[in-house]
């Protein structure tokens with residue numbers, strides 16, 4: 873009876889056999905958002921309308937993936953060893969094409985990712 877299938881090599885992993893799980897959270901990373909009075913009173917309507925226009929025909933799943941993607945893998949022991957040796961080259965052929973969505977520019981326009989040069993309260 874097959875309980876799992878290795879996401880690396882496709883081998884069957886019988887129930888109760890040693891297997892490994894890999895959980896990967898891929899998130900858009902920005903520095904802490906600091907909202908000032910100017911941000912609160914600024915009219916965001918044009919930015920939001922522009923963003924909606926840019927995104928309206930994009931598949932929802934692709935849009936979500938530009939901000940967050942959770943990945944869970946089951947690996948056999950052989951693939952676990954290969955994975956921990958070189959996680960980023962484990963399956964390099966699985967790279968995805970660019971979504972064409974400039975979510976980076978939008979999030980930065982809201983104040984994310986300003987870096988350490990932006991004035992703000994002491995931490």
Ligand SMILES: [Zn+2]
Pocket residue numbers: 878879880881882883947948949950951952
């Ligand atoms: Zn495997």
